[in-house]
Amino acid sequence: MSKEQNRIFWPVLLLIIGISGALILVSVRASRVELVATPARASVAKRVSSSVTMPLMVQRNTPNGRVEVEPTTLRTEGFEPARITRPQGRFLLAVDNRSQVPDLVFVLDRVAGIRQVEKRMRGRQLRWRQLLDLSPGDYLLTEANHPAWRCVIRITAR
Numbered sequence: 773m774s775k776e777q778n779r780i781f782w783p784v785l786l787l788i789i790g791i792s793g794a795l796i797l798v799s800v801r802a803s804r805v806e807l808v809a810t811p812a813r814a815s816v817a818k819r820v821s822s823s824v825t826m827p828l829m830v831q832r833n834t835p836n837g838r839v840e841v842e843p844t845t846l847r848t849e850g851f852e853p854a855r856i857t858r859p860q861g862r863f864l865l866a867v868d869n870r871s872q873v874p875d876l877v878f879v880l881d882r883v884a885g886i887r888q889v890e891k892r893m894r895g896r897q898l899r900w901r902q903l904l905d906l907s908p909g910d911y912l913l914t915e916a917n918h919p920a921w922r923c924v925i926r927i928t929a930r
Contacts, residue, residue, distance in 0.1 A: 839864055839903075844913070844923055846871045851913065851923035860930050862905040867913075869898050877916035880925075882909055 773781065840863045845852045848871050869876060874896050880889040888911065891900055906927045913923040 841866050842925075843868070846876070846915065846921065848872065850918075850921040854922065855924045855926070857926040857928065859928050860906070860908050862903060865900075865902045865904050865913075867900040867902075869893065869896075869900070871921075872896075873915075873918075878913065879916055880904075880911055880913050882906075882911050884909070 840858070840861075842856050842858060842863055843866045844856070845868045851867075865880075867878060874894075876893040876897075878889070878891045878893065878900060879887065880902075881887050888906065889902060889904070891902065893900060906925070908927050908929045911925040911927065913925060915921045
């Protein structure tokens with residue numbers, strides 16, 4: 773091989789090896805966790821699927837490795853859906869902000885009055901993802917400055 777061919781061959785070979793390694797790493801990480809939207813939320817999941825980015829750090833939840841996702845969208849009229857019912861167990865609450873309101877404060881309270889989560893979103897952040905494991909009961913997801921925007925989350929016993 774000539775010097776000119778060596779100057780081109782080795783960098784191209786290293787580039788191909790690097791890209792292959794990165795693709796293998798991504799596929800291995802993605803296969804560790806399988807996130808699924810619950811069947812009852814399939815229509816909402818389809819609407820927000822293009823904007824839903826799920827973290828790879830979510831741990832396995834069930835024997836088959838699935839963590840259910842409860843997609844919720846905040847619009848100027850409030851949360852969609854306005855009610856979620858699901859069995860007890862870990863799940864990913866995925867809230868997408870489509871309200872065009874900056875500086876939101878999401879609050880998740882147990883109806884009995886105990887605050888579970890408070891998340892401040894600065895500027896025009898569009899996504900909030902929270903891994904939750906709530907005990908059976910009713911919870912209320914609201915935005916602190918818009919009390920009419922509410923989503924009731926009912927957790928049933930297994």
